[in-house]
Amino acid sequence: MPPDPALPPQERLRYPLERYDAQFNLRIPATLWLIMVLLLRHGLLLIITFMPTTGKEITVLRDLIRPEFLLADALALPVFISAIRRNAKRTPAWMPRVWRHARTLLSLSLLLYLGLLSAPLVAGTGPLVQRLSEAALLSALLNLAALAYLWRSPLLPDLFRDWPQPLPSALWHEN
Numbered sequence: 001m002p003p004d005p006a007l008p009p010q011e012r013l014r015y016p017l018e019r020y021d022a023q024f025n026l027r028i029p030a031t032l033w034l035i036m037v038l039l040l041r042h043g044l045l046l047i048i049t050f051m052p053t054t055g056k057e058i059t060v061l062r063d064l065i066r067p068e069f070l071l072a073d074a075l076a077l078p079v080f081i082s083a084i085r086r087n088a089k090r091t092p093a094w095m096p097r098v099w100r101h102a103r104t105l106l107s108l109s110l111l112l113y114l115g116l117l118s119a120p121l122v123a124g125t126g127p128l129v130q131r132l133s134e135a136a137l138l139s140a141l142l143n144l145a146a147l148a149y150l151w152r153s154p155l156l157p158d159l160f161r162d163w164p165q166p167l168p169s170a171l172w173h174e175n
Contacts, residue, residue: 039076075109
């Protein structure tokens with residue numbers, strides 16, 4: 001039975017009060033922020049490699065970047081931008097639509113990454129133990145754990161349905 005709309009917002013809450021912001025919109029959990037950063041790590045590494053340095057310390061990071069993994073990052077990027085801009089005074093019309101489909105987009109990003117990661121393992125020859133590195137295994141496990149969280153968390157469907165309504169201009173305040 002849905003809560004009575006006549007009740008004040010704090011009495012209609014489905015989750016503990018700390019899960020909401022001042023306007024009673026669900027807050028994005030830290031775990032979801034970490035998943036989005038995990039999904040954007042190749043793009044972040046690419047940005048870091050263009051920072052001014054002496055060059056030697058960046059060589060290690062440049063070796064970690066595989067351009068094909070940027071495809072998986074590209075699927076997660078609109079969701080990350082929407083999450084950052086979620087409480088902005090004005091947002092483009094595409095952001096709420098992206099946010100409603102965020103779980104699917106993030107899942108596709110994770111699955112694409114896992115597919116790209118496993119392609120050399122499947123196509124390679126020789127013992128699997130020689131083709132599988134610890135870094136690839138750890139990365140695959142992190143992606144599988146993120147995928148499980150996206151589909152097992154009871155909070156996320158409600159979070160992705162929840163897009164804050166713009167505040168009337170009289171209520172705008174600078175933080």
